[in-house]
Amino acid sequence: MSIVTVQLGQCGNQIGHEVFNAICGDVRGAHGLCSKKENESYRDACKERFFSEEESEVPVARAVLVDMEPKVISQTLSIAAGSGYWKYDDRSHFCQKQGSGNNWANGYSVHGPRHKEVIMNLVQKEAEKCDRLSGFFTMMSMAGGTGSGLGAFVTQCLRDAFPTSFILNHVIWPYGTGEVIVQNYNSVLTLSHLYQSSDALLVHENDVIHKICAQLMNIKQISFRDVNEVIAHQLGSVFQPTYTAGSGLHYSRNPLGDLMETLVPHPEFKMLGLRNIPQMPENSLAYSTFSWPGLLKHLRQMLIANAKMEEGIDWQVRPPHLGSSIPSSHSTNKPLHFNTSIANLVILRGKDMHSVDLGSFRDPSLYTSWLNPRDAFNAWKTPRAFNKYEKSASLVSNSKNLLKPLNSVVGKAWNMFASKAYIHQYTKFGIEEEDFLDSFTALEQVISSYTIL
Amino acid sequence: KGIYDEALSSFFRNVDARNGGDRPDIYKGKICSLKARALLIDMEEGVVNEILQGPLRDVFDSKQLITDVSGSGNNWAVGHKLYGYRYRESIVEKLRKTAEHCDCLQCFFIIHSMGGGTGSGLGTFVLNLLEDEFPEVYRFVTSVYPSGEDDVITSPYNSVLAMKELNEHADCVLPIENESLFDIVNKIHQMVNSGKLGSTVKQNSLVTSSAGGVKTVQEKPFDAMNNIVANLLLNLTSSARFEGSLNMDLNEISMNLVPFPRLHYLVSSLTPLYTLADVNVPSRRLDQMFSDAFSRDHQLIQADPKHSLYLACALLVRGNVQVSDLRRNIERLKPSLHFVSWNQEGWKTGLCSVPPVGHSHSLLALANNTCVKPTFIELKDKFMKLYKKKAHLHHYLHIDGMEQSCFSEAISSLSDLIEEYNELDATKGGPRTDPSRLKIA
Numbered sequence: 001m002s003i004v005t006v007q008l009g010q011c012g013n014q015i016g017h018e019v020f021n022a023i024c025g026d027v028r029g030a031h032g033l034c035s036k037k038e039n040e041s042y043r044d045a046c047k048e049r050f051f052s053e054e055e056s057e058v059p060v061a062r063a064v065l066v067d068m069e070p071k072v073i074s075q076t077l078s079i080a081a082g083s084g085y086w087k088y089d090d091r092s093h094f095c096q097k098q099g100s101g102n103n104w105a106n107g108y109s110v111h112g113p114r115h116k117e118v119i120m121n122l123v124q125k126e127a128e129k130c131d132r133l134s135g136f137f138t139m140m141s142m143a144g145g146t147g148s149g150l151g152a153f154v155t156q157c158l159r160d161a162f163p164t165s166f167i168l169n170h171v172i173w174p175y176g177t178g179e180v181i182v183q184n185y186n187s188v189l190t191l192s193h194l195y196q197s198s199d200a201l202l203v204h205e206n207d208v209i210h211k212i213c214a215q216l217m218n219i220k221q222i223s224f225r226d227v228n229e230v231i232a233h234q235l236g237s238v239f240q241p242t243y244t245a246g247s248g249l250h251y252s253r254n255p256l257g258d259l260m261e262t263l264v265p266h267p268e269f270k271m272l273g274l275r276n277i278p279q280m281p282e283n284s285l286a287y288s289t290f291s292w293p294g295l296l297k298h299l300r301q302m303l304i305a306n307a308k309m310e311e312g313i314d315w316q317v318r319p320p321h322l323g324s325s326i327p328s329s330h331s332t333n334k335p336l337h338f339n340t341s342i343a344n345l346v347i348l349r350g351k352d353m354h355s356v357d358l359g360s361f362r363d364p365s366l367y368t369s370w371l372n373p374r375d376a377f378n379a380w381k382t383p384r385a386f387n388k389y390e391k392s393a394s395l396v397s398n399s400k401n402l403l404k405p406l407n408s409v410v411g412k413a414w415n416m417f418a419s420k421a422y423i424h425q426y427t428k429f430g431i432e433e434e435d436f437l438d439s440f441t442a443l444e445q446v447i448s449s450y451t452i453l
Numbered sequence: 454k455g456i457y458d459e460a461l462s463s464f465f466r467n468v469d470a471r472n473g474g475d476r477p478d479i480y481k482g483k484i485c486s487l488k489a490r491a492l493l494i495d496m497e498e499g500v501v502n503e504i505l506q507g508p509l510r511d512v513f514d515s516k517q518l519i520t521d522v523s524g525s526g527n528n529w530a531v532g533h534k535l536y537g538y539r540y541r542e543s544i545v546e547k548l549r550k551t552a553e554h555c556d557c558l559q560c561f562f563i564i565h566s567m568g569g570g571t572g573s574g575l576g577t578f579v580l581n582l583l584e585d586e587f588p589e590v591y592r593f594v595t596s597v598y599p600s601g602e603d604d605v606i607t608s609p610y611n612s613v614l615a616m617k618e619l620n621e622h623a624d625c626v627l628p629i630e631n632e633s634l635f636d637i638v639n640k641i642h643q644m645v646n647s648g649k650l651g652s653t654v655k656q657n658s659l660v661t662s663s664a665g666g667v668k669t670v671q672e673k674p675f676d677a678m679n680n681i682v683a684n685l686l687l688n689l690t691s692s693a694r695f696e697g698s699l700n701m702d703l704n705e706i707s708m709n710l711v712p713f714p715r716l717h718y719l720v721s722s723l724t725p726l727y728t729l730a731d732v733n734v735p736s737r738r739l740d741q742m743f744s745d746a747f748s749r750d751h752q753l754i755q756a757d758p759k760h761s762l763y764l765a766c767a768l769l770v771r772g773n774v775q776v777s778d779l780r781r782n783i784e785r786l787k788p789s790l791h792f793v794s795w796n797q798e799g800w801k802t803g804l805c806s807v808p809p810v811g812h813s814h815s816l817l818a819l820a821n822n823t824c825v826k827p828t829f830i831e832l833k834d835k836f837m838k839l840y841k842k843k844a845h846l847h848h849y850l851h852i853d854g855m856e857q858s859c860f861s862e863a864i865s866s867l868s869d870l871i872e873e874y875n876e877l878d879a880t881k882g883g884p885r886t887d888p889s890r891l892k893i894a
Binding site for chain 2: 010014069070071072075096097098099100101102103145175176177178179180181182210213214219220221222223224225227410411412414415416418419420421422424425437440441444445448
């Protein structure tokens, strides 16, 4: 089954491009470290998922590029085609000239309805190219105007037009000390709207990835390209083909559906975080060896202690003791800083993953009480190594890990809203104070739900 | 001859100059003849004629001119009411023509001075017109405010009358003061002529230079100062014209820097003022560029943003500067700056890959900061000095359409604006109590 990617705004398009680059690079590479047959299987599954075979010498990405200004898409299309390894469909994009001015209301209430037909036609065309459509992967940032506002509108349209397909939104959480002054308003409006139409939100935080670039990748002058490459690697590590428990001897065919099934048991809890280890500069890879137990031990502690990378983990944090007489519904009994999970998914890529013991992730004390621990944890695997890493482990989790950033963004937005600053910029395009209040209410509800886990 | 591309088309049309240029514009390919997307308006002919005889004569379309002979006599009422009425239709018609040649019109730049009669009076008349005829197009105004020792007696009247129009009809105003431009020119002069570093300063990197431009010789004393403003506008629009990893368009500037409709006065600063010939720029020098952007002597008006209150701040970097350089410097400089309580982390940033001619990188900082207040207060004081004595009032009042109420409304508008800044300043350094969050059932 295939995934259609919708790249929205500057961020969505820049990252989307790196993702296809990473996926293509991975498949082309001779570092599979597995049998030729395995490699071919992997490559075919990947191709079906992300690329269409058209009368073109190179694979064509299953993607729709949307932006309200032309420069980014024009660059993205030409760089991809220039690589010689893959390209975008020349017709599968839509731009305007004006941009959205970082204004969510402009993206959502003006550009959205105005260009709905054209954009949905492009999506429909891509969907029709798929033998079987697994769903949509939309890529956007929350801080700007197009990705956020138009992105929210398009997600709604996707839901209306494809009621049975899965929709996963990849959302970029902006740097805390601003890229855009009204980013907190835009974020609140985006998240509250996406929550209604999307199946799940997979979040990457710029601050976190920046730290990975600085401390793990040792990059001195970090550019957005560096940040995007790390994000692309992490996404590739999740969405490249794997075997699931139910897929038997074939690579699983429904990645989005499987993801939703394992991680989103309840519509109130849709925020997914992603961790991947190891991460290091390419030239260090040759000198490093990894063991699965070592990788998994770190990954588990990263989950529990809410660490976002493998350095600086707080090893003191421990899951609470189960079986004590205190009722488990009391959130205060959970030790401070412990990150409770609803569900987790571990993805292992590389040799000898068959023998890996994942029992530590099945520990019921990691989870809330309302899911059977058997159901709360799943694992996907493949012996085929990913992107030159001999062994690579990823963790996608539905847990409290995004509570703090969410609370922070809502708090700052509320603070600004109380002074009414910038509101006139939104009302100018049809988003009123009541719409803001609705969004705040919706998010306070989400915060409350995650808090009492 | 070069290629006509998107970047050029933002400010120029490409026409086939044969046969009077009535053929359709050429959208792609080689440059044939560039025509500025501009209207030149002056009520006396001297300046415009000079331009039309100079090296830029082919760039300005003679059909895009509106001139008269006698000037406005440094009288806002003559410019606004008399000439406004007389030339309204002609201006609208030419604007429409120019707009029609645009694929997608995003913004008008109005460039004028506040102290005279034409720029101030007719200029603000045109501003009104633009709002009426093109309500959805942004209006950015670059206004040169009168300097301390300005010799036009009526400049306070003209400036205050114009301020009311700017308050009500501009989206963003970039105030400029000649004193600041002059100080910068002098500073560079000293740098270039001093013994130690003089020889290593790259001439074409001066912020006062018109390097890369058509004119090769700076003749007039104002040329150097005006080039600073030209570079300001170039940097402001760079991200809209060239690619970068984090684009910042003009409508984003308006969106992020104007929290309340009337508080749209932005203090600008440009760095570096010059580059040394040494091409390798260690990050320390890059950091110096960021520090300079906040220093008093790099601002284009007489103001000190560091000691006043920031409502919002934008940093547009050009050249080989990456997001980590931006973050590092924001973190470093933040503690020494005062931001309003509801916008503690209020930064808008942009990264454009293409640096200005002669530089490897540059920075434009735009601040919505209460440090504009002294400029306005001074304007008000000078106005009141004249107004109390009714000095020169008759020159204005005898113009058709001009009444005493125009004056009282104008000064009232300015007073209200000053009061808004006062209220914000009063919150500076005060205790911060965040509003309590929504409680859900």
